[in-house]
Amino acid sequence: xxxxxxxxxxxxxxxxxxxxxxxxxxxxxxxxxxxxxxxxxxxxxxxxxxxxxxxxxxxxxxxxxxxxxxxxxxxxxxxxxxxxxxxxxxxxxxxxxxxxxxxxxxxxxxxxxxxxxxxxxxxxxxxxxxxxxxxxxxxxxxxxxxxxxxxxxxxxxxxxxxxxxxxxxxxxxxxxxxxxxxxxxxxxxxxxxxxxxxxxxxxxxxxxxxxxxxxxxxxxxxxxxxxxxxxxxxxxxxxxxx
Numbered sequence: 001x002x003x004x005x006x007x008x009x010x011x012x013x014x015x016x017x018x019x020x021x022x023x024x025x026x027x028x029x030x031x032x033x034x035x036x037x038x039x040x041x042x043x044x045x046x047x048x049x050x051x052x053x054x055x056x057x058x059x060x061x062x063x064x065x066x067x068x069x070x071x072x073x074x075x076x077x078x079x080x081x082x083x084x085x086x087x088x089x090x091x092x093x094x095x096x097x098x099x100x101x102x103x104x105x106x107x108x109x110x111x112x113x114x115x116x117x118x119x120x121x122x123x124x125x126x127x128x129x130x131x132x133x134x135x136x137x138x139x140x141x142x143x144x145x146x147x148x149x150x151x152x153x154x155x156x157x158x159x160x161x162x163x164x165x166x167x168x169x170x171x172x173x174x175x176x177x178x179x180x181x182x183x184x185x186x187x188x189x190x191x192x193x194x195x196x197x198x199x200x201x202x203x204x205x206x207x208x209x210x211x212x213x214x215x216x217x218x219x220x221x222x223x224x225x226x227x228x229x230x231x232x233x234x235x236x237x238x239x240x241x242x
Contacts, residue, residue, distance in 0.1 A: 029080070030079070031079060032078065032079070032102055032103065032104055032105050033075055033077055033105045033106070034054070034074075034075070034102055034106050035073070035074060035075040035076070035105075035106070035108070036111050037068075037110050037111065038052075038072045038087055039112060040092075041113060041114045042115065046071050046072025046073075047072050047089050047092065048072060049069075049089070050072065050087055051066075051087070051089065052066050052074055052086070053065045053086040054083050054084070054085055055083065055086070056082070056083060057082040057099045058082070060084070063078065063083075064077075064078045080103045081102065081103075082099055082100065083100050083102055085097045085108075087111050087113060091115060092113040092115055095111055138213070139210070140210050140211075141208060141210075142207075143208055152202075152203040153202060153203055154201040154202075154203060154205065154206055154230060156203055157209070158172060158230075161209055163175050163211065164228065169195070170193075170196060170199050172198075172228065174226045177226075180226060180227070183228065183229040183230065185231055205232050206230060206231070206232060206233070207231050207233045207234075208231045209230055210227075210231065212228075213226040214226070
């Protein structure tokens, strides 16, 4: 008899424990709604179809997610718990809300996405130091900052090239001989005075200078001392060329 009573009590206790555990489990796993609106931080315009990813805070396992509608609104049903919430859309920086306790229906309000800065500025990369390419009939000086004169002109650049001399009047000589033919981008200048014209062009307009001391037959007989071919940077079109 005593054994039977103890058995009944044990069964009753286990039944009550099971019911309590089930009720607690159901209560702890209740469904809640997570909502909010995703908008552009600068313009306040809705970011339509932004992606929401929801992960468990402890395991980092993705358990739910969704996308915003055309007005930037989202409403996602999930079990209550602690979550990491990520908001993403191409062209915007990812926004995250970490370890959010979502135990009841929760509205996160406005989620502000900041646009990524993808603007690429035009950059002209130039060598800081002049380099020289020695070819069969000429030397090519790729002008670097070391031959530049701040606020100077093309004449100043030429005066810094070995074997080239420019006097106070702007007259150019090559290895001491003033019988030099000057070309701009391979063409003769139509200026009345090439020397004066070169003093008007800024130094940073020059890309390279070709010093031709032994002109081939394709050049005129002019320039017994040689030829200086001043090659300008792209986009620079002086009005001193035929």
